[in-house]
Amino acid sequence: MAQNIYDQPEFFAAYSQLGRSVQGLDGAAEWPALRAMLPDVGGLDVVDLGCGFGWFCRWARENGAAAVLGLDISEKMLGRARQATADHAITYQVADLEHPDLSEGAFDLAYSSLAFHYVADAARLYGQIHRALRPGGRLVFSTEHPIYMAPTSPGWAQGPDGGRIWPLNQYLVEGPRTTDWFAPGVVKHHRTIGTTLNALIGAGFTITCVEEFCPTPDQIAAQPALAEEVERPMFLLISALRG
């Protein structure tokens, strides 16, 4: 079973204060880039894997999705998500992405934001998603970028020429990474971009877009702290087609 850090009170309290938790999709710098990879959701059956507070589920319905299933390991987050809508076309269920139980051929779009890096067996997950999509269906997701996740000291440091650098090491050593993020001992699973793409291809997907998220000049002007993001990517965004 995947670690459920989100239901630890300390973690949940801190996570709830993040911009993306308070403001929703518009509080996430990478959302415009991820949204650009989505098909028109009008009339689609959608599943959101790791839906958190349900911001995307509600967005999908507001944009015409036929029905949305939101899955998350966190009871607390699903509780908030349920409180936030009375829409009967949105369903929330507790689910462990290590052992997803998705109906075959039930969806046109599988979406996930920053959840797959908590999953140890991503290849199994991709296979389950492929099976759950109808032909022509799409998987669009974001995950922590492996450059961000790999290092033994994942934080800014001073480089040989005095400037800010990201101290990359262990990039080709795949497996768990334990960090302290709002709570001690958060476990993520490091995989190279190659491993992720080959697992998707192996599951039967065709890769249609790969973005290593870079904030736009407009975003940096509005939020100068984003400037450091050009040094190394934090998010990997992928779109794949079930042929």
Add this chain to the structure above:
Amino acid sequence: MAQNIYDQPEFFAAYSQLGRSVQGLDGAAEWPALRAMLPDVGGLDVVDLGCGFGWFCRWARENGAAAVLGLDISEKMLGRARQATADHAITYQVADLEHPDLSEGAFDLAYSSLAFHYVADAARLYGQIHRALRPGGRLVFSTEHPIYMAPTSPGWAQGPDGGRIWPLNQYLVEGPRTTDWFAPGVVKHHRTIGTTLNALIGAGFTITCVEEFCPTPDQIAAQPALAEEVERPMFLLISALRG
């Protein structure tokens, strides 16, 4: 026109001493991984973009390729390549990969080893290669990994915890990188993995395999200096299908 550093006497003399120049394909640690991505070359018409001393061209013929065209910007390297074979099914031509002049539908396999990072307009090159391949044809190539190419100080440094790190910065700033490698002022063109893959997809290719090269335990045992390669990838290997 792409820079032709290879014909500078100083560069050529040093490059000629590299393991991969003296021993050929077996002197390149990434060759087994790249070879594993190749189709059976028996009966295929092959083009090698940036063929250098012609090691792969000869290998392809030894493994049954019908004909091989080797292209390179370096007259000196082609001179050596021509001296190394009397095989009339291998043809060598001077070519600038910025402006490749490939016949339409002439090839079943396009191969390239560590040449595309010298090309500024990779999207145009991929389009030309797609046009030059027959339906079902494949493009298999290696290029310098963008993690290796991006930094302003691309060399090992000491990290915050005292260990060896790669001082990554400027990863999302694409464009030329000038380094001193056997000669001053060698110009390479930095692109993210996402940009490379999206350009291939945009040219009409289907991505079939992406490898961020990692030496095997056997390779590290035989050549301990390769151990550092697990910290950050030096080579990106890609296989794509012209559908």
